[in-house]
Amino acid sequence: METVLPAFDAAYWQARYVAGRDGWDTREVTPPLRAYFDQLTGHQQPRILIPGAGRAYEAEYLHQLGFREVFVVDLAPEALAALATRVPDFPAEHLLEADFFALSNAQPYDLIVEQTFFCALNPALRPAYAQQCAQLLVPGGTLMGVLFDTDFGPGQEPPFGGSKEEYRNYFAPYFDFRHFDTATNSLRPRQGRELFICLKRRPGPDA
Numbered sequence: 001m002e003t004v005l006p007a008f009d010a011a012y013w014q015a016r017y018v019a020g021r022d023g024w025d026t027r028e029v030t031p032p033l034r035a036y037f038d039q040l041t042g043h044q045q046p047r048i049l050i051p052g053a054g055r056a057y058e059a060e061y062l063h064q065l066g067f068r069e070v071f072v073v074d075l076a077p078e079a080l081a082a083l084a085t086r087v088p089d090f091p092a093e094h095l096l097e098a099d100f101f102a103l104s105n106a107q108p109y110d111l112i113v114e115q116t117f118f119c120a121l122n123p124a125l126r127p128a129y130a131q132q133c134a135q136l137l138v139p140g141g142t143l144m145g146v147l148f149d150t151d152f153g154p155g156q157e158p159p160f161g162g163s164k165e166e167y168r169n170y171f172a173p174y175f176d177f178r179h180f181d182t183a184t185n186s187l188r189p190r191q192g193r194e195l196f197i198c199l200k201r202r203p204g205p206d207a
């Protein structure tokens with residue numbers, strides 16, 4: 001019989017933060033993302049979105065590097081409040097307490113950063129995740145980050161695992177694959193179990 005998963009809504013995620021059931025939280029920017037951010041160059045201010053950002057150490061790091069068009073979206077107020085407390089000069093209007101899937105593409109982004117958001121979603125939403133990322137990016141924009149390439153077993157709760165072969169199908173309709181391989185600089189518990197991805201939004205109206 002097919003298992004029907006519950007909704008992982010704002011109340012669910014807020015309760016996990018409040019209860020301290022936040023084993024995904026690394027307390028600092030992770031090495032694969034830090035290394036990518038360190039090589040971002042240019043004088044422009046790219047519009048950067050971090051969906052399901054949680055306590056958003058990546059946003060804090062980008063802010064420290066001088067990036068000023070960084071937006072985080074999360075359902076859980078606790079997560080956004082943690083960033084606001086740590087980084088008081090992070091623009092309040094860039095803290096989006098909202099559903100990623102309801103974001104408008106009126107002002108598309110140049111870069112979307114993924115880390116443990118995809119694995120937190122009901123797997124049925126994976127095609128919609130790829131499509132929404134494509135819709136939110138400018139043509140030529142980048143979706144980068146890490147995706148678990150491992151089997152977490154038949155759990156009823158996030159994280160949900162998967163494989164490189166599975167994921168490729170979701171992104172292929174919209175993206176060119178610049179990098180889609182096992183990360184070489186993961187945190188120790190994640191070593192060999194996550195892909196580093198860097199995908200370029202293909203021009204075209206197909207999202």
Ligand SMILES: C[S@@+](CC[C@H](N)C(=O)[O-])C[C@H]1O[C@@H](n2cnc3c(N)ncnc32)[C@H](O)[C@@H]1O
Pocket residue numbers: 008013014024025026051052053054055056073074075076079098099100101115116117120121158
């Ligand atoms: C496993 S946590 C990861 C948090 C963060 N990326 C990290 O690595 O610490 C997943 C996050 O996604 C958020 N989330 C889940 N579904 C969401 C949705 N539809 N829209 C926005 N945020 C969502 C949760 O509130 C939670 O903060």
